[in-house]
Amino acid sequence: MEDKLRHLLTELYKETPCMPIVVRLAWHDSGSYCARTKTGGANGTIRFSPEADFGANNGLGIARNLLEPIKKAVPEVSYADLYQLGSVVAIEFAGGPKIPFRFGRKDLPQEKCSPDGRLPDATKRMPHLREIFSRMGFDDKGIVVLSGAHALGRARKERSGFDGPWTSDPLVFDNSYYQEILKEDPDPKLLRLASDMALLDDAENRKLVELYAADKDAFFKDYVEQHVKLSELGMMA
Numbered sequence: 001m002e003d004k005l006r007h008l009l010t011e012l013y014k015e016t017p018c019m020p021i022v023v024r025l026a027w028h029d030s031g032s033y034c035a036r037t038k039t040g041g042a043n044g045t046i047r048f049s050p051e052a053d054f055g056a057n058n059g060l061g062i063a064r065n066l067l068e069p070i071k072k073a074v075p076e077v078s079y080a081d082l083y084q085l086g087s088v089v090a091i092e093f094a095g096g097p098k099i100p101f102r103f104g105r106k107d108l109p110q111e112k113c114s115p116d117g118r119l120p121d122a123t124k125r126m127p128h129l130r131e132i133f134s135r136m137g138f139d140d141k142g143i144v145v146l147s148g149a150h151a152l153g154r155a156r157k158e159r160s161g162f163d164g165p166w167t168s169d170p171l172v173f174d175n176s177y178y179q180e181i182l183k184e185d186p187d188p189k190l191l192r193l194a195s196d197m198a199l200l201d202d203a204e205n206r207k208l209v210e211l212y213a214a215d216k217d218a219f220f221k222d223y224v225e226q227h228v229k230l231s232e233l234g235m236m237a
């Protein structure tokens, strides 16, 4: 099953470069996790209303629709696994690291949709990001490392109210996100959210940003570790 899924996902990305939105879909499914109540997580409920209709999830129906023919071709895969595998194959396809993947996420029913407000607000800085990410079980390093996924993709006015990509090549997964947020003379065509610039607020976090900007391998190594954790949130619950 894994080989077939990887093949179908790779064919999709060759035809339609939707890697960024699939990465966002997977993260918005799993990022609803609450470690205290053991609710939310990578469980496929993002495809149901009301979760699908939360403002934070605007546009993600596009990713779900693109993945649906693959679910039809391999019905034994859960949506939760398909979204997460879609994300790791997307990152690898875009030049990022190879991320280990385990199957076994269960799809939960519509009644188990996560409540609204569990995903981060892009207009806020570290205190808010800490509150959101610590609920999932991440520390500051997790926030700094996972934000590097904004090397991929862009914001769209009609989806989030923001506009533009973070990097000059938004279909390539590399460490350029960190290089861009450190620039004193930012490229006006590129996006910087308050939540991106928040990574520079604390000296320790800034040091990490500087390390990742200078050393792609160090970023990839830490990214793999944090992404595996993100992709498995709620998996064992």
Ligand code: HEM
Pocket: 020, 021, 023, 024, 027, 058, 059, 120, 121, 122, 123, 129, 143, 146, 147, 149, 150, 152, 153, 154, 155, 156, 157, 159, 160, 161, 162, 193, 195
């Ligand atoms: C740190 C807090 C975060 C905030 C506030 C945030 C916010 C946003 C916003 C506002 C967008 C634009 C959505 C649109 O207009 O379509 C976006 C896109 C995106 N985000 Fe995040 N994000 C965060 C963390 C993450 C994480 C942890 C990941 C993955 C590990 C991620 C992956 C992406 C990707 C790949 C896109 C591009 C989607 C596309 O091109 O369609 N983000 N994010």
